[in-house]
Amino acid sequence: MKKLTMTLAAAAVCAAAASAQPQLRPDNIDEVLAAMSLEEKAVLLVGGGNRTFGAGENGIIGSTDNMVPGAAGTTVSIPRLGIPATVLTDGPAGVRISPTRKNDEHTYYATGFPVGTALASTWNTELVEEVGRAMGNEVLEYGCDVLLAPGMNIHRSPLCGRNFEYYSEDPVVTGFIAAAFVNGIQSNGVGTSLKHYAANSQETNRMEVDEIVGPRAMREIYLKGFEIAVKDAKPWTVMSSYNRLNGPYTQEDRDLLTTVLRDEWGFDGIVMSDWTGPRHTDAQVHAGNDLMEPGFAAQAEEIVAKVKSGELSEADVDTSVRRMLQYLVKTPHYKGYKYSNTPDLKAHAAVTRQSATEGMVLLKNEDHTLPLKGVNEIALFGITSYDFIAGGTGSGDVNKPYVVDLMEGLDNAGLKVTDDMKNMYVAYRTFKEAEGAANHSSQGWGKAMLPELAVSRRAIDHQAEIADIAVLTLGRQAGEGHDRLIDNDFNLSAVERQLLDDVADAFHARGKRVVVIINTGAVIETASWKNKADAILLAWQPGQEGGNSVADVLTGKENPSGKLTMTWPMSAIDHPSSLNFPIGVSGSKDFFGRRHDVKNYDYTLHSEGINVGYRYFDTAGKEVSYPFGYGLSYTTFAYSKPTVKATKDGFEATVTVTNTGSVAGKDAVQLYVTAPASDIEKPARELKAFAKTRKLAPGESQTLTFRVDNYSLASYHESNHSWVADKGVYNVQFGASVADLRAAAKYTLGNTLTWETNDIFHPSREL
Numbered sequence: 001m002k003k004l005t006m007t008l009a010a011a012a013v014c015a016a017a018a019s020a021q022p023q024l025r026p027d028n029i030d031e032v033l034a035a036m037s038l039e040e041k042a043v044l045l046v047g048g049g050n051r052t053f054g055a056g057e058n059g060i061i062g063s064t065d066n067m068v069p070g071a072a073g074t075t076v077s078i079p080r081l082g083i084p085a086t087v088l089t090d091g092p093a094g095v096r097i098s099p100t101r102k103n104d105e106h107t108y109y110a111t112g113f114p115v116g117t118a119l120a121s122t123w124n125t126e127l128v129e130e131v132g133r134a135m136g137n138e139v140l141e142y143g144c145d146v147l148l149a150p151g152m153n154i155h156r157s158p159l160c161g162r163n164f165e166y167y168s169e170d171p172v173v174t175g176f177i178a179a180a181f182v183n184g185i186q187s188n189g190v191g192t193s194l195k196h197y198a199a200n201s202q203e204t205n206r207m208e209v210d211e212i213v214g215p216r217a218m219r220e221i222y223l224k225g226f227e228i229a230v231k232d233a234k235p236w237t238v239m240s241s242y243n244r245l246n247g248p249y250t251q252e253d254r255d256l257l258t259t260v261l262r263d264e265w266g267f268d269g270i271v272m273s274d275w276t277g278p279r280h281t282d283a284q285v286h287a288g289n290d291l292m293e294p295g296f297a298a299q300a301e302e303i304v305a306k307v308k309s310g311e312l313s314e315a316d317v318d319t320s321v322r323r324m325l326q327y328l329v330k331t332p333h334y335k336g337y338k339y340s341n342t343p344d345l346k347a348h349a350a351v352t353r354q355s356a357t358e359g360m361v362l363l364k365n366e367d368h369t370l371p372l373k374g375v376n377e378i379a380l381f382g383i384t385s386y387d388f389i390a391g392g393t394g395s396g397d398v399n400k401p402y403v404v405d406l407m408e409g410l411d412n413a414g415l416k417v418t419d420d421m422k423n424m425y426v427a428y429r430t431f432k433e434a435e436g437a438a439n440h441s442s443q444g445w446g447k448a449m450l451p452e453l454a455v456s457r458r459a460i461d462h463q464a465e466i467a468d469i470a471v472l473t474l475g476r477q478a479g480e481g482h483d484r485l486i487d488n489d490f491n492l493s494a495v496e497r498q499l500l501d502d503v504a505d506a507f508h509a510r511g512k513r514v515v516v517i518i519n520t521g522a523v524i525e526t527a528s529w530k531n532k533a534d535a536i537l538l539a540w541q542p543g544q545e546g547g548n549s550v551a552d553v554l555t556g557k558e559n560p561s562g563k564l565t566m567t568w569p570m571s572a573i574d575h576p577s578s579l580n581f582p583i584g585v586s587g588s589k590d591f592f593g594r595r596h597d598v599k600n601y602d603y604t605l606h607s608e609g610i611n612v613g614y615r616y617f618d619t620a621g622k623e624v625s626y627p628f629g630y631g632l633s634y635t636t637f638a639y640s641k642p643t644v645k646a647t648k649d650g651f652e653a654t655v656t657v658t659n660t661g662s663v664a665g666k667d668a669v670q671l672y673v674t675a676p677a678s679d680i681e682k683p684a685r686e687l688k689a690f691a692k693t694r695k696l697a698p699g700e701s702q703t704l705t706f707r708v709d710n711y712s713l714a715s716y717h718e719s720n721h722s723w724v725a726d727k728g729v730y731n732v733q734f735g736a737s738v739a740d741l742r743a744a745a746k747y748t749l750g751n752t753l754t755w756e757t758n759d760i761f762h763p764s765r766e767l
């Protein structure tokens with residue numbers, strides 16, 4: 001630190017003496033670059049350290065505390081050249097900064113928006129863009145320059161601990177939802193960071209694990225979403241992941257960061273590393289990882305030393321520095337934006353309340369149990385009802401001003417919760433919190449979920465006597481650094497099972513209904529117990545207004561129109577990936593830190609290839625609990641006969657959706673394509689596009705238009721490392737889910753089309 005600071009100062013003095021100092025402008029980037037010393041270039045490529053790593057000790061210059069306390073990281077300033085420092089902040093569900101500051105009475109809470117899975121389940125790109133606009137406004141008004149989001153990794157396994165931050169098992173949903181989110185955020189003149197690039201499929205040993213993935217799965221599943229978002233939305237930055245990929249760290253992988261991202265897709269922003277310590281900084285720079293975050297003095301020193309020794313070319317350094325300068329001139333800090341620190345939190349609370357309802361998925365609704373009718377008193381069960389989970393843990397958590405729990409939400413909606421349950425659960429919560437149960441999270445850092453409370457059968461029977469209906473919430477928490485477990489996490493715990501059994505038994509015996517609310521960021525087991533509930537509403541982790549959002553759906557103020565963006569399997573191990581996923585695997589390094597080459601810890605084989613999610617279940621005809629794309633509504637929809645017309649580079653399809661029920665609602669229509677026979681295996685069908693109607697009144701219709709180009713019909717052929725769209729007839733299907741296809745038409749491609757790519761991503765172990 002000292003050495004580098006002195007070198008920098010000396011360089012600045014020499015340069016100052018030698019010439020007038022250009023000040024950074026969008027049109028003089030090369031001039032500024034030419035005026036920079038090697039040391040200055042090196043520090044610009046290394047972040048300013050952050051609080052986690054001890055700002056000022058490991059960091060190089062400054063820290064987020066000097067700028068925006070609690071933000072994830074900074075880039076450094078070089079005042080003599082008019083280069084400002086900028087601020088990078090998490091994360092996908094809102095701006096993650098410290099809510100309070102030393103000697104400052106003002107608070108800095110940020111809106112806790114719905115998590116990634118909830119947003120994606122809206123299937124509504126306009127709405128996601130609107131959420132992005134609101135969130136981006138908070139980025140800007142809290143003095144930040146880049147939001148470290150969206151999270152775009154694929155739900156390869158339902159057990160990945162960060163699935164709540166990500167969107168889907170499908171790259172097309174992931175790509176288009178991410179593009180909408182990026183467009184919304186960036187409309188504020190701040191940046192985004194697509195993360196974690198790429199194949200960051202597990203949390204277990206995430207900093208070291210070598211994800212072994214073949215070229216086809218890489219291209220079709222793990223990269224496709226990033227490709228769509230890069231091309232559609234021009235994000236300012238991309239975050240390279242922690243893990244290795246077929247050998248090297250992604251951060252040191254030039255094929256990934258330059259050949260594919262820039263040369264093939266045309267990305268022109270910066271790549272920053274995920275928040276790790278020094279690795280091979282020269283390899284990172286050469287690969288095209290322009291910015292090392294959070295930033296350590298040793299990294300800048302290494303850049304200087306490696307250039308001097310000839311192991312790193314100064315041309316590579318200049319390429320990254322030029323990109324950094326191009327990034328900097330776009331930022332609010334460069335433009336001197338006077339941020340207010342007072343974003344309109346009230347207006348944004350309304351955005352999160354409404355958007356959360358649209359992502360909620362009605363899984364079951366026997367005999368129109370919902371919306372609630374003639375209900376005076378509700379017996380509200382489940383600790384989560386009283387301690388609602390707004391979002392996941394880790395860097396994806398947000399310091400939000402409040403969380404509306406379900407008890408409060410029902411109360412706000414004028415629905416009465418029985419006093420007995422209210423008193424019992426609130427006392428339990430208070431007791432557990434005082435005990436510190438919420439502070440020790442095994443579900444990632446952040447507030448832990450409280451253990452479920454066992455309620456006596458006598459108490460439940462009494463509730464069934466006095467209340468009109470039972471509402472029971474099942475909650476789950478997960479987050480960064482941990483994958484989920486099957487027992488007591490994916491599966492219900494014994495206490496939850498007993499509670500559900502007793503509640504169903506007691507209420508059904510008296511002819512009363514049971515509604516289950518699932519308050520989770522990711523998939524849980526439902527097959528074994530769904531028959532016990534009359535209605536099931538998947539509320540996700542719906543943000544700080546959660547209880548109000550759920551109440552809006554329960555009362556029918558809002559009609560749920562969310563649909564699943566991932567398969568809900570019968571069991572946790574039904575996904576082919578479960579053969580190669582860390583289920584119960586723990587540390588593999590011995591006392592001396594030697595590596596053991598343990599499967600699913602030190603390396604993970606993606607042997608299932610492209611058989612991820614519905615591509616597997618649908619093709620194999622394997623039973624699921626709820627299929628990809630599934631979700632009910634309080635109304636019903638019919639689809640017309642579709643049209644498919646060839647365009648100059650693909651086809652345009654239309655289908656008219658009519659609300660055939662008795663209340664207003666929206667529907668998400670999914671366009672799947674079955675490709676003609678080819679010399680490689682194809683899934684039974686793949687999602688290629690989707691669209692959502694506006695709110696249709698009963699009897700009202702809307703014609704939806706879908707555009708699909710031939711390139712997106714192509715599959716990746718490893719034999720000639722090319723995307724190939726085979727000639728022949730494509731069956732275009734319009735579905736309410738992948739298992740509920742309601743209309744179809746044909747598209748014929750006269751000639752086989754081929755797009756050649758670079759021959760890369762060879763698995764480093766046999767799959």
Ligand code: BGC
Nearest residue numbers: 072090091148195274275395
């Ligand atoms: C996470 C990133 C996050 C970064 C900064 C990392 O540990 O993986 O998603 O943006 O920290 O907080």
